[in-house]
Structure formats: structure tokens, C-alpha cells
Amino acid sequence: MISQLTTIDFIVLIASLLFLVAASAFAGRKKKDSEDYFMAGRSLRWWSVAGSIYGTNIHAQQIIGMLGIGYSIGFAQSHYEVLAVPAILILCYLFIPIYRKRSVFTLSQFLEHRYNEQARLAYTVLIVAFIVIQLIAGFYIGSRTLGLLFQGSSFEISYLQGILLIAGVTVLFTVYGGMDSVVVADNILTVLMIFTVLIVGVMTLTQPEIKGIDGLLALDHAQPADQQKMHLYLPADHPRLPWLGIFTGLNILHCFYWTTNQYQVQRVLAAASDRDAQLGTIAAGFLKLSIPFFSIASGVAAYYIFNHRFGAGSVKPDDAFLKLMATVVPSGYGIIGLTLAGLTCAIFSAIYSMMNSVTTLLAFDIYRKYLNRRASDRQTVQFGRLSAVAICAVATVLTLWTYDPASSDNFFLQLADQTSYIKPSLVAVFFVGILYAGAHPRAAVIAMLAGPVFGLLADLLYNHVLATIPAVRDLFGARLNFLYRVFIICTCCTLLLLGLSRRWKQGGPVKAPDLVLSAPGLARWIWIFLGLEGLLIVGVLTGLLRPQTAAWPGALIPMALFLSAYARKPAGGSLLASDLFYAGLLSSVTVWILFFFA
Template sequence: MLSQLETIDVVVLVLMLAIMPTAGIIIALRKKTAEDYFLAGRSIRWWAVAGSVFGTNISSFHLIGMLGIGYSIGFVQAHYEIVFPAILLLCFVFLSSYRRLDVFTLSQYLEVRYNDKARLLYTILLILIILVQLVGSFYVGSITLQWLFGGTSFAMSYPAGLLLIGLITCSYTIWGGMESIVVTDTIQTVMMLAAGTAVAYFTLSQPEIGGFMGLLDLDAAQPREVQKMHLYLPSNHPNLPWTGIFTGLLLQHCFNFSTNQFLVQRVLAANSDHDARRGVIASGFLKLTIPFFSISAGVAAFYLFRARFGTIDFNSDNAFLKLVETVIPPGTGLVGMILAGLTAATFSSVDSMMNAATTLLTVDVYQKYVNPGASDRQIVRFGRLMIVVMVVASIALALYTYTPDRTNNFMLKVSAQLSYFTPGIMVAFFVGVLWRGASARAAVTAMAMAPFYGLLAEFIYDNFLGTSPAVAAVFGQKLNFMHRVFLTFVLSLTTLVALSRTLFPNQNLAGFERLRVSLNAGQLARAVGLFLVVQAVFVGLVFWGGFAPKSLAPWAALVTLGLFLLPNQAVNEPAAAGPDETGTKPSLSLRGDLRWAGALTAGSVGILYYFA
């Protein structure tokens, strides 16, 4: 519990929190067409795309949870923020197709590529995924508010926290739609970064730590088996095995950034392809900051608490609050700013998920099946009603299906729960955009079977394979959810390809021809192949050449950047489509965006080697 907030903290907290609904309500006063309400009139600039994508992707649950995982496990959690493969896939494979079709939802994209059954199944699955995440966000958000404000004049009960989150997010999402959400998400991003940076600065500045480099030296002085500032854990690690990181977690990143409605909706709402690409790439840079102010602060907290208090045995997710009490100077307003940032983070994901769910329900259910001739006014009115329904349902489920208790590393547990449905969705999108032979019936079957494949893989491994000491020594006694995601993806992929080649050949070639991608399957394979060859050379230098990964990090980053600067036919390919919305030839904007994507990839690769 925090001690009683000082007056300056209360003032800072109230002022900062008042900014969000005020800005959202001002935007909401404008008259809204359906496109304005669900996609902000497709007018969002790149910086707003970046802020909204980041705000949507990060919540207080992530910031607190990541610091807790840094405290209990280590810097390996940074892999959740190294998402450059997923960003490249969205920007240079899917983005031009999504925006060219001028759709509101990704389910509409699936209808063009496959059929209306694929569209409906995606809608059902995404509503389920979003509802689970909404319930989890309300639950964790309310617990966080209880936890943050306990012992202060703002102390509240668990139900009161749920109600507060619902009321504040509804205050601007119901009336303002996507435009209000984008504006508030951008504000929330600034507040989150300010809060996280303040905690990291004061933590790393403690004399027991001596700055970030001091943290690295402190960690390096420990026996190798207990060091925390490394990115790779054994393949049998129960939470974050390196084999799972480069398979299942990578696929989960691709789902979130390429085929997830509530994140990709920002791309659909961008002013141009160029704004969409640059905004998503910028969000990737923002995500790369999280390991250095949240996860590293968690590692520093481990050493700081050990030095000052001896051995502390408590829930790792409580490390954040203990850190605020320990390192933040009182009477400066910083505690109020940090609490405001975390409270803002609580709202940032909830409002985005509500908007995405209501978009799917309105466009794919109401407009498609209930009232095909609905006017803009009717569509917007139904969307507003669905926000109320989703909020009420989420609060009710948060009250009756969760208890106000938390367990260690809650973030990892929620990630595992949400990953049963995603592999089949990824297969339908990935294969559909790259292979003309993928058929509708095969895609629907693959999506529908994915959860059962996941449960089957877990049952077989946990009850048979995992009982073998030889297998358990490599992959653990229980099947890690990242490994399960990869196995499910392979089984779903096999299903789609096999059925498309045998029982259900593709009858909708026109659907494939309507899709236009920046990289086709051959170009994508060559680009990925070249990248892997380069990395194989550097990995070989580590394992067989005796080089320290840290010494190779800058060279690996530079060579990786060079790959993006080479003349590339794929960059010139879309030029025939003519100028984009800004009047710039797509080939020129693509080339510029490719350089920024190269910088993001190079920075990420450098991190992967430096902290090996």
C-alpha cells in the first residue's frame, strides 16, 4: 500500500487524468458518419497511428507485469517487445491489401479472399478473444487501481474499480468513436512513457545500482546461472524457453500486428499507406524502449531490494509498488504522475478493444445480417449500443468469473489462455495472401480446428511425451504455450494445404487476384532467406568462431541494416498503381519506409546479440 498521497500528488493525478476524457469528449462533439465513427474518417497521421498502436498494445497490466517478470525471471521478457518480424509482415505484405479493399474489418478481407463463412467465423473468434481480454483488462485494471490507491484518499473496492474504468472509457468512446480513442491513446502513451521512465530513472540511479551500465556490471558479477540480464533461457524453461520465443511467440506477434482487428484497425484508419506504415514502424521503436525502462527496472529492483532489505518473498507483480515506495522522492508530484500514467494505461487497451468489438458486431453482424440497408445514423447508433453491452458484459464477467486475487506473472498466464484460437486465424491470413490455391472451406476448417489441435497437443505431450525424461530434459514436463502455438500452427497449416489440394480445391481465384501485396510469396521467401543466411553467419561466429555475442552486436546490426539499403525490386513493384493519397509515388514512400524498417530491425537484432 502507498502511504497517504500528498497534496501535490493529488493535484497532479487529477489534472493528468482529467485530460483524457476532456480531449475525448471534445472530439466526440463532432458529427460522425459510420466511417468517422469506426475509422476516424481514415484521416489519422503517422504519429497518431504510432501512439494509438502503442497505447492499444500496452496497458498497466503489461507495465506492472513486465517489471514483475523482470524482477522474478529477468530481461528475457524483452522478447515480448521485439516485434520487428510482425511489423515487417504487416507493412510489406498485408497493409496494401487491407487498405486497397477499403474495408472496415479484417473479416471483410476474409470474405473477399474466401467467403462469408470465413468472415463470420473470424468475427466470432475475435469477439471471443476480445471479450476474454476485456474481462482480463477490467479485472487487472480494477485490482491495479485498488492496489495503487490503497491507503490513500482514493482507495476503492474491486467493484468500484470496475465501474470507474467502464464509466471513464464510455465517456468518450460511446460518442467519439475511433477518433476520440486515437487522441486519448496518444495522450495515454505519453503518460505511460513518462511514468515508466521516471520509475526506471530513480531505480537505476540508486547507489546500489549505479545506472544501467552499473546494473549490467552488477549482474555480470553473479554466477552465470542466476544472472538476469540475458535474453535466452533453456528450451525446457516453464515460462520463456528460447525455442518457444522463436516459434510460438513469434507467431503470436504476427497475429497481434497483422491479423488482430483491434490493433490493425489503426492501420485501416490511417490517412495513407505511408502514414500507416510509418506509424506502425514508429510504434515498434516505442516498444523497444519498454525493456530498458520497465523490465530492466524490475531486474534492478531485485538487486536493490536484496541489498537493502535482504531476502523478500512476495508476489512479483507487487514489485512495482514497492519500488515506487522505495525510490520515488516524496513531495514532488512524481508519485501522482506515475499513478496517472498507470491509470491511463489501464484505460488505453480497454477503449481500443471495445471499439474493435463493436465494429465487428456492427459491420459483420448488424449491417451484414440484421439491417443491410442501414443508414449511417443507424449504424453509429447500434455501435454505441454495443459499447454499452460489451462494457456491462465485461464488468459482469469480471465480477463473477474472477476473484480479486493475483498470482505471480499473471501476464504470462493470460497470454497462454488467449493463444488457443490464434494459430488457425494466422494460417488463414498468411496462406490466403501468399498462395492462390488456398480454398475457403479449407481455411474455415483450419480456423475451426485450431483450438482442438491445441488441446490435443497439450494432452498428448503432458500425459505421454512429457513423462519421458529425455523429452522433458529438452522441452520440459509440461507443454509450454509457445510450443503449443507452434504445433497448432503447423497442424492448421497442414490441414489448410492438404484440404485445398484434395477435397476442397479453391474456386475463388478472383478473390486472390483482388489482393495486392508489396511482397509476393517468392520475394518474401528470398528476403527472409537472405536475412536468415546473414544471421546464421553471425551465430556461427559465436558457436564455432569463439566470438562473444556482445562484440558482434554492432556488426550484426550494421549488416542487417545494409540488407534494407540494397536495391530491391519489391520496392518498385507497386509503382504502377499510381500515386497514393499524398501524391507521392508508392515506390518512393515504400523505399523511405523500408529504411526506417531497416533501422528498427537492425536495432532489434543488435539487442538480440548484445544481451545473449
């Protein structure tokens, strides 16, 4: 890929990378205490929160993986972006007000306030394991991408060299930067990635084989029904993205990522105010909705372009993004250089964003809690830096051991499957904790640790017993899809937590009552929304309404509900300055997409 760059592309690429490094270094040049180093002094405004959330979420493996699945499976992958919106709104209006009451550094500290010290430790162990798995995956796809970028040039690097380069840069940024540097890098990356996604998307959709999004829909609908790719819903027994799993397990995964995941929620904990945290999160939601159209739909378009120009099966899913860039983006204008700069920055930025969070967890939940309770700010920061070096070393070894650089599997789905044993129990513990005052601390710890066990038992029971029943196999597939596993784990952990809590009822005052949600009217609004949307869904399923027709009234319902909530506020202020207006607009766009592309 790099061999196709012209002089202007090289200049733009190098200048962009140097600007990122210089800006991040400048932002992180002064570190006064642990709050400055780990939380950017809790001073982030909404635009910084939005840019950092998007930059952390939409990284290289996300862009490459999303387009690759659009290429190999289809538009149904959009659920990973579109259905994030409900979880984003849950974060905004349920969790942000509760999380920010205690000015915690980590979500494990929140669990200690809500439950006990053992709950804090259990979360730390599980989430550190999750982040390490993510880091290993980031090293793999990052090294593979760097190898493709520099392939055929005098700078060509091997898989091992790429991993070592990523590890080295990560250590440097983490040791000498801190969260200020991470946020600046994320915001620069957000601008570059939006440009990259838009350029590649527009260039792809305007190819003569495609002729725009309408042309893509017409081309796709002309294919046999079982070969069409521009639909959101796949059969319930689909091995990768079954529709029933989408609305059960995937929604739980979104709740994990947006409400209980340290390295994403740390951005809202570092916001200057609740309003900055909420507006920033909503703005990131709007940015995420660009991905289905300019990345996933581009992957579907790439499928038709590559089949026409190079033959079916000529490109691996994880290589589709770079092949598409080489195919549709014109050279000689600096565009390729800028898009490659965004992709290269994303490789590093996402990894040291995760590294910043894992060092925060280790510093506050292990070092200050158990190893040195009287540690100074300087000692805490120093421990965080040393732990970054150790984590990078471990991740390097495990990357070489666990991933095959020649693999043609869908990396993004592989990663989701690998981490699905850890996430659901955390969702159960957090949600029950803020919704049910009687949740028992000891029950929360047991439920949290039981998640992986429930997952393994679900695999064994389904794959070796239930799958032998023809009716079950025909409905859910020959093997248990990880999205169904997620739903089973979360359900079992929730029931276990509630059951043990009732059995061990203490009878005393509720622990941390300010951390339990008190919103009596919320359930009513949710039932109104579900009831009205349910009527439209029935109309679509019975054939009375076309999905494209139902999309418009479906989109008006959430906006009307949010405007009603705005009107009930005692001092609403300007509508266009209200977070409720933008939350309603975000919800409306989401519902429209879910209906229109049915």
C-alpha cells in the same frame, strides 16, 4: 500509494486526468457517420497512428506485467517487445498494402473478400472471444491497480468497486466518443507512459545498489549462472519462457497481434495513406524498444533492490511496479502524480480501445451483415453503443468469476496462455491467404475453427503421453509450454489448410487476386538475411565470436539490405524521408539487442 502524494502530486494527477477526459470528449463531439465513429474518417497521420498503436499496446497491464516478469524471471521477457519488430515489418510491407486496397472496416471483411462469408463469420466469433478475454483481464489488473493506488486513503476502493468504475468509464467513453476519442486518448497516454517508463527506469537504474545499466550487468553477472537474470535466452525446458518457444510460438503470437488482430490493425486501416500507416507502425516499433531497458531491466533491478532493502520474496510480481515507484520516485515535485496519471489513464484507455474494436466487429459483421442489412449509419452506431453496454456487463461478471485479486501468479503470462488457443489458426489462415493463391475458402474456415481443438489435443498428447518419456521431458519440460502449443497449432492448421485446398482444388480463377501477395524478390532477400545472420550465430555457438562482438556486424546486415532496397526504387526521394531507412534502422537495433544480451 495515493497516501504518499503531496499537494502538487494531487494537482498534477487530477489536472492530467481532466485534460485527458476533456481532450477526448472534444475530439469525439461530432460524429457524422459510421466511418467517422468507427474509423476516425480514415484521416490519421503517421504520428497519430504511432501514438494510438503504442497507447493501445503498452497499457497498464503491459507495464505492470512486463516489469513484474522482469522482477521474477528476468530480461528474457524482452522478447515480447524486441521480437515484435519482425511482425511490425511484415505488417508494413506485406499486409498494409493488401488490407488498404478494399477500404474495409474490419479484418473479417477482408477475409470475406479473400475467402467467403463463412470465413468472415468464423473470424468475428473467434476475435470477439479473444477481445472479451482481454477485457476481462483488463478489468482485473485495472481494478487491482486502482486498489493499490488508493490504498490507505479516504478514497480506498474494493476490487468490485474498481471493476464497476472501469466498466462505467468504458461505457461512457465508447458511447459518447468513438475512434477519434480513442486516438486522442491513446496519444496523450503515449506521452504520459513514455514519461512514466523513463522516470521509473532512470530512477531505478541510478539507485546505489544498481549504479546504471553497466552496474546492473556487473551485479547480475556476479551471481551464480543459474540465478542470473540479464540474459535473453532461457533453457528449452523453462516452464515460462523457453528459448525454442520464443523463436517459434512467440513469433507466431507477434504475427497475430500485429497483422491479424482487429484492435491493433484498425489503427492502420484508419490512416490517411499507406505511407502514414507504414511510418506510424515503424515509429511505434521504436517506442516499443524502450520497454526492455526502462521497464523490464528495471524489474530485474527491482529484484536486487527489494532483496537488499526488504528481503527476498517480500513483493509479489504484479505489485512490483507500484512498490518500485513508492521506493525510488521522489515525492513533492509532481513526478509521482504525473506517473500515476499515466498509469491510471492506461487502465481505461487500453480497455476502451478494445471496446471500440469489438463494437466495430459486432456492428459491421453481425448487425449489418445478418440482423439489419439496410441499417443506416445512425442505426449502426447506435447498435455499437448498445453492444458496448452489453459487453461491459458480461466482462464484469466474468472478471469476478475467473480472477482472484489475491493471486501472486504472473498475470501477463497467464493471459498469454489463456488466449493461445485462439490466435495460431488465425495466423495460418491470413498468411496462407495472402501467400498462396490456391487457398480454398472452405478449407480456411475449417482450419480457423480447428485451432482450439488442435491445442487441446496437443495438451493431452504431451502432458499425458510424451512427457512420460524422459528424453522428451528433459528437453521440453514436464508440461507443454504454451509457446510450443502455439507453434503446434499453427503448423497443424497450415498443413490442414494446404492439404484440404489441394484436395478441393476448384480449377477456376483465383478469388480476389489483388489480395494475394506478388513479390518474387522478397524470398531472396529473406534468405540472404537469414544466411548472413546464421553465419554469425554459428560463430557465437562455436565460441569463435562473443555475442557482444557479433552484435555489431549483425546490426549492419539488415540496414545494408534495406538501403539496397531503397537504392533500387525508381524515385527514391530523400533517404531520411524514406520509410525503408527507418525500417532498416529499427531492424538493426533489434538484431543488436538479440546478440548483445545473449
